[in-house]
Amino acid sequence: MTPDALLGGFTDAPRQSARAFRAALEAMARPGTLWPIEGAAPPAPLSVAAGVLILTLCDGTTPLYLGASCDQPVVRDWVTFHTGAPLVAVHEAQFALGTWADLMPVDRFAIGLPDYPDRAATLIVEMPALANQGPRLTGPGIATVAHLSLPETAAFCANRALFPQGFDTYLTCGGQVAGLPRSTIVEAV
Amino acid sequence: MTDQTAYNFAYLDEQTKRMIRRAILKGVAIPGYQVPFASREMPMPYGWGTGGVQVTSACLVPEDRLKVIDQGADDTTNAVSIRRFFQRTAGIEVTEATADATVIQTRHRIPETPLTEGQILVYQVPIPEPLRFLEPRETETRKMHELEDYGLMHVKLYEDISRHGQIATAYDYPVKVEGRYVMDPSPIPKFDNPKLGGNAAIQLFGAGREQRIYALPPYTQAISLDFDDYPFTASKADHACDLCGAPDSYLDEVITDDQGSRMFVCSDTDFCGSRRAAGHIGPMGTPSAGG
Numbered sequence: 001m002t003p004d005a006l007l008g009g010f011t012d013a014p015r016q017s018a019r020a021f022r023a024a025l026e027a028m029a030r031p032g033t034l035w036p037i038e039g040a041a042p043p044a045p046l047s048v049a050a051g052v053l054i055l056t057l058c059d060g061t062t063p064l065y066l067g068a069s070c071d072q073p074v075v076r077d078w079v080t081f082h083t084g085a086p087l088v089a090v091h092e093a094q095f096a097l098g099t100w101a102d103l104m105p106v107d108r109f110a111i112g113l114p115d116y117p118d119r120a121a122t123l124i125v126e127m128p129a130l131a132n133q134g135p136r137l138t139g140p141g142i143a144t145v146a147h148l149s150l151p152e153t154a155a156f157c158a159n160r161a162l163f164p165q166g167f168d169t170y171l172t173c174g175g176q177v178a179g180l181p182r183s184t185i186v187e188a189v
Numbered sequence: 190m191t192d193q194t195a196y197n198f199a200y201l202d203e204q205t206k207r208m209i210r211r212a213i214l215k216g217v218a219i220p221g222y223q224v225p226f227a228s229r230e231m232p233m234p235y236g237w238g239t240g241g242v243q244v245t246s247a248c249l250v251p252e253d254r255l256k257v258i259d260q261g262a263d264d265t266t267n268a269v270s271i272r273r274f275f276q277r278t279a280g281i282e283v284t285e286a287t288a289d290a291t292v293i294q295t296r297h298r299i300p301e302t303p304l305t306e307g308q309i310l311v312y313q314v315p316i317p318e319p320l321r322f323l324e325p326r327e328t329e330t331r332k333m334h335e336l337e338d339y340g341l342m343h344v345k346l347y348e349d350i351s352r353h354g355q356i357a358t359a360y361d362y363p364v365k366v367e368g369r370y371v372m373d374p375s376p377i378p379k380f381d382n383p384k385l386g387g388n389a390a391i392q393l394f395g396a397g398r399e400q401r402i403y404a405l406p407p408y409t410q411a412i413s414l415d416f417d418d419y420p421f422t423a424s425k426a427d428h429a430c431d432l433c434g435a436p437d438s439y440l441d442e443v444i445t446d447d448q449g450s451r452m453f454v455c456s457d458t459d460f461c462g463s464r465r466a467a468g469h470i471g472p473m474g475t476p477s478a479g480g
């Protein structure tokens with residue numbers, strides 16, 4: 001166990017996780033909108049947003065895949081100490097954390113079953129930047145149209161074609177999170 | 190943890206809330222699809238909306254202002270109990286004003302006042318499966334949703350028409366969400382159905398006994414099932430509110446004395462009271478919210 005692994009968790013988990021979940025809920029319910037999310041100090045290279053999402057959503061019942069850039073002793077220890085999430089291979093993952101390059105090709109992740117589409121993975125993608133520009137988003141949660149600086153469009157178009165199956169995605173950068181559920185129609189601009 | 194109280198913030202323990210939160214997020218990602226979840230025992234009977242209470246518990250933040258309504262009213266035993274429960278366990282503020290609430294838990298109504306971004310409407314759902322009365326077996330209804338096999342539902346509605354000359358279903362009127370899942374909107378009057386679609390708020394549905402959570406994200410399409418020759422109509426009593434004069438709100442018929450005299454009043458007590466406070470007075474109304 002690396003010493004830093006014990007630090008940086010929630011200090012008031014019930015309230016901090018509640019606030020973090022509301023940001024995560026708004027983000028997933030309103031694709032393309034950016035939300036501040038805070039309350040934890042995960043070890044580098046994790047962003048605050050990615051670390052807080054992990055603390056809020058993961059536990060011993062949620063197998064987690066760590067992409068290559070995150071798969072370091074201090075991250076593994078931090079995640080294990082604070083959440084107990086089993087660290088697993090791609091195919092078993094309920095959550096996956098990494099850069100887009102880490103997680104590609106994303107069609108390896110669980111998309112749920114035809115009769116249980118909820119049994120699908122949630123990807124947490126660490127981004128170098130996050131802004132309301134780039135690919136055009138339409139669909140549930142979006143009044144007219146939104147834009148989000150996605151790492152690419154083709155993978156999300158292919159994922160949308162699987163609806164109601166498909167993975168769901170959070171994009172994180174610093175202390176901000178955006179959501180991209182499988183229901184969103186993504187078009188290049 | 191700094192919590193010194195006997196129970197956790199908003200009652201449920203963190204592991205349970207995480208499980209419910211994950212189910213809510215999958216529900217949001219698949220609008221209209223019923224996500225199974227492991228419902229917990231709550232310190233109230235099932236008929237009191239334990240599914241809604243668990244969803245509310247998983248969503249509340251300390252800064253929330255909670256409104257709870259039962260058939261449109263803030264002052265029923267059920268609504269008062271749930272409001273007090275969260276005042277005590279979460280220390281949140283409560284309100285009866287729809288516009289001031291950040292989270293609204295409801296049984297059987299959607300408020301008349303349009304909801305806005307940033308608000309969450311949590312429905313208490315007794316029977317989440319719209320196909321249940323056609324097919325009692327869960328394995329079969331799940332297969333029907335998978336295959337979009339909604340023919341039986343249309344047959345049932347059309348039988349209504351041949352029997353009654355119209356679609357007789359007045360509550361629990363099914364909607365199709367984003368052209369994919371048929372969803373039960375809980376026993377709201379069909380008058381409220383048009384507010385399900387295109388709503389600015391997040392709508393979450395919790396069924397405790399049946400252990401299902403489902404959702405409508407903001408601005409999601411939810412279309413009431415109907416037929417070209419029998420289009421859906423959001424009917425209400427052909428009357429204005431006797432207290433506030435509103436011509437367009439959903440009305441309850443109330444017997445006012447032993448002789449069987451009746452009056453029609455808004456089912457949404459906050460809406461009616463606000464209108465009277467603003468000077469809209471119906472034929473039997475007074476300016477005070479007490480009616």
Ligand SMILES: [Zn+2]
Nearest residue numbers: 430433455461
């Ligand atoms: Zn009225």
